[in-house]
Every structure is written in structure tokens, then in C-alpha cells.
Amino acid sequence: MTIRYSILVSAxxxxxAFSICPKExxxxxxxxxxxxxYNEQHPKYFVSxxxxxxYIKGFPENAMPTFEYTLRLVxxxxxxxxxxxxxxxxxxxxxxxxxxxxxTASGLVSETDWATMKKAMLRDDxxxxxxxxxxxxxxxxxxxxxxxxxxKVDIKRGVPYERVIRTIEAHGMTDxxxxxxxxxxxxxxxxxxxxxxxxxxxxxxxxxxxxxxETGIPAQNLIAFTGTIMSEPELYQTLHANxxxxxxxxxxxxxNKAAAxxxxxxxxxxxxxxxxxxxxxxxxxxxxxxxxxx
Numbered sequence: 030m031t032i033r034y035s036i037l038v039s040a041x042x043x044x045x046a047f048s049i050c051p052k053e054x055x056x057x058x059x060x061x062x063x064x065x066x067y068n069e070q071h072p073k074y075f076v077s078x079x080x081x082x083x084y085i086k087g088f089p090e091n092a093m094p095t096f097e098y099t100l101r102l103v104x105x106x107x108x109x110x111x112x113x114x115x116x117x118x119x120x121x122x123x124x125x126x127x128x129x130x131x132x133t134a135s136g137l138v139s140e141t142d143w144a145t146m147k148k149a150m151l152r153d154d155x156x157x158x159x160x161x162x163x164x165x166x167x168x169x170x171x172x173x174x175x176x177x178x179x180x181k182v183d184i185k186r187g188v189p190y191e192r193v194i195r196t197i198e199a200h201g202m203t204d205x206x207x208x209x210x211x212x213x214x215x216x217x218x219x220x221x222x223x224x225x226x227x228x229x230x231x232x233x234x235x236x237x238x239x240x241x242x243e244t245g246i247p248a249q250n251l252i253a254f255t256g257t258i259m260s261e262p263e264l265y266q267t268l269h270a271n272x273x274x275x276x277x278x279x280x281x282x283x284x285n286k287a288a289a290x291x292x293x294x295x296x297x298x299x300x301x302x303x304x305x306x307x308x309x310x311x312x313x314x315x316x317x318x319x320x321x322x323x
Contacts, residue, residue, distance in 0.1 A: 060204040061179070061227045062249050066272040067304060074304055074318045077107040077181055078311040079280045080124060089131060089151035091122035093164050093172065100178065103311045107207070108173075109181040112166050114188045119143040120166035120196060124185070133158060139187060166193075170200040181229060183209040190215075194222045207252060213240040220246045229254050229276065235264060248272055252305070257281065265302025276305040284310050292317040299323070 080090035082099035089095060096108050113123040116139060128134040128141065134149035143165075151161045173180055180202075184193050190208075197206050203225040210216040216230040228246065232238050233256040241251070248271040255264060257278040265275050277283070277298055287294035288310070295306065295317035306314040 060225070061207065062225070065207075065227055065252060065274060066249065067269045067274050068272075069269065072304070072323070074299060074321065075105075075107060075274075075306070076103055076311045076314045076318065077109050077276065077305055077307040078103070079109055079278075079307055079309050081108045081110050082311070083280075083309045084154050086155060087153055087157065087159055089153045089159055089161060091124060091131070091164070092151055092159075092161050093169065094161050096169075096172075096178075099311060100176075103315045106311045106315065107179045107181050107305075109183060109209070109307065110169065111183045111185055112188060112193055113138045113185045114192075115143045115146055116140050117142045117144075118192075119146075120188070120193065121146065122164050122166060122169065124183075126185075132163065166196060167200060170197065170202050173205060174200065174202055177205065179205050179207065181207045181209055190218055191222050194219070194226070197226070198223070209254070213237070213244055216241060216246060216251075217244040220244070220250060224250070226250070227252055231256075232264070232268065233260060235261075235267070238264065238267060252276060254278065254307070255303075257283070259298065259301060259303075262301065269302065274304040275302055276307055277303040278307045279314065280307060280309040284308055284313075287313060287317070292320055296321050 078099045081092065082088060082095040083090050085095065085098065088098050091110050099106060099108065110122050111124040113121055115121060123131070123138050125131060127137050128149065131152050132149040134141065134146060146163055149163060151159050151163060153159055182193065184190060197203060203223065207227040207229050208219045209229045210219055211231050216228050219228050228250050229252050230241050232241055232253040252274050253268050254276045268275050283294065295314055299321050300323065308314045
């Protein structure tokens with residue numbers, strides 16, 4: 030009981046410290062579709078916090094306090110999050126299909142109603158119980174909008190694209206959302222439902238690029254997830270020639286390599302054509318961007 034109490038107190042203390050007088054940002058005056066593109070003359074690099082922040086003692090993934098914490102460390106980071114749906118059709122943030130790993134509850138998300146789920150406490154990545162609860166997606170949208178926070182929305186399997194997209198529209202967040210898709214078909218479905226949002230499409234090789242081309246989605250609506258390992262130079266060159274930014278998923282192998290060998294690991298990725306790091310360690314990735322000299 031003493032250990033658990035200490036964890037709860039520590040997490041609450043940190044959250045209060047990072048939440049006092051939160052910095053309000055102006056909502057973007059220019060949409061992502063107009064601004065989030067590759068420019069050879071003025072290259073920009075970005076960090077995307079995987080699940081909003083991971084491996085932080087006392088702070089669970091996909092949680093509002095963690096988002097606040099991450100933004101205090103890296104103010105301009107994109108926040109990636111997972112949208113799931115309860116048995117009574119409430120959109121919530123939850124990566125897994127089941128509740129055991131990240132909460133004090135049990136069972137499948139799809140078989141649990143919101144009244145039950147909202148009573149559960151979230152666990153951090155080390156299994157510690159925190160004082161924080163599962164957030165509704167609408168709560169996150171209303172928090173992010175006035176702050177100008179860019180969020181990447183990973184729509185989990187079984188969650189209707191249209192439901193998520195209409196919710197984003199209803200909360201005035203179309204200019205601050207990147208929709209994550211995993212197939213050309215998924216990207217095409219997302220684009221058929223909204224022409225106002227950026228779409229992260231899986232483009233890990235030239236064959237997948239060709240499939241995306243065949244969907245007819247304009248390049249201005251696309252940002253490319255190029256996988257979790259480096260791809261052939263031709264892919265980055267082609268995407269950049271079309272004004273499309275390239276995301277690399279560094280969570281896991283590349284993040285671990287950078288932790289062992291230093292910032293040069295991230296620098297090498299940027300030299301090869303990476304523009305966005307989807308990482309478990311946003312502070313380290315952001316530091317590498319600040320020290321990068323092409």
C-alpha cells in the first residue's frame with residue numbers, strides 16, 4: 030500500500046506542477062493541408078509522440094495528463110493517440126482491444142460500456158496504478174482545439190471511420206488532425222469522407238506509393254508513414270518531389286539504437302530523407318532536430 034500510495038502522490042504532484050496555468054495556443058490560422066508539406070528550400074522536421082507519451086513513470090499512454098506532460102517537454106510535438114469504441118458506442122482513447130494491460134478493469138473494450146469503463150484507473154507502462162481515468166475522445170478534442178495542438182488519430186479496428194471523422198468535424202478540429210490509415214483502401218475511405226483533413230498513409234516502398242496514386246488522393250492531403258526501418262532513397266526522393274513529408278516510426282529499434290549511440294542515429298535518418306519522427310522518446314528526438322545541421 031505504501032508503494033502504491035507513493036506512486037499516486039508522485040503522479041498527482043507532477044501533473045499539478047505541469048498543469049498550472051497551461052499555455053493556451055491560438056488555433057491554427059492556416060490549415061494543415063496548406064502548411065504541412067515538404068519544402069526543399071526550407072525543410073522542417075517534426076516529432077510525433079507515440080500514444081501521446083510512453084515509458085514515463087506515473088503517466089499512462091493515451092491519457093490527458095500525459096499529453097500535458099509531453100507538451101511541456103516538447104511544446105510543438107504532434108500527439109498520436111488511439112481511438113477505440115465502447116459497447117455503447119462511446120469513443121474513447123485505448124490502444125489495446127482489452128483493458129487489462131493499461132487499466133484496473135478487465136474484458137474487451139468492445140464488450141464494456143462507458144459507465145463501467147470510466148470508473149477504471151489507468152496504469153502506466155510499468156504496470157503502476159495511476160490516479161487518472163480513460164478519456165473520452167470528445168474531451169481530448171475540446172482540450173486540443175484552443176491550444177492549437179496537432180493530433181494524429183489512429184482509428185482502431187472495428188471503429189467506424191465516419192463516426193470518428195464526423196466527431197472531429199463537430200468539434201472544429203479538422204485543421205488540427207492527421208488521420209492514420211494503414212492501407213490504400215483505408216486512406217481512400219478516409220478521403221471519401223473528408224477532403225479537409227490530412228491523411229497519414231502507409232507508403233513503405235514504391236509499390237505502396239503506386240497504390241496510393243491509384244486512389245486519386247491529392248498529394249496535399251497526404252503525409253507518408255514509411256515504416257519502422259529505413260527505405261530506399263528513391264522512395265523519399267519521390268515523396269519529397271510530390272511535396273509529401275516522410276514519417277519514420279522510430280519507436281522500438283531506432284529509438285533504442287539512438288539511446289545507445291547518440292543523436293547521430295536520428296541525424297542520419299534526417300539526412301536520408303526523414304521529416305517526422307514517430308517516437309516513444311519525443312524529448313530526445315526533438316533535441317536531435319535542434320542540433321541537426323544538413
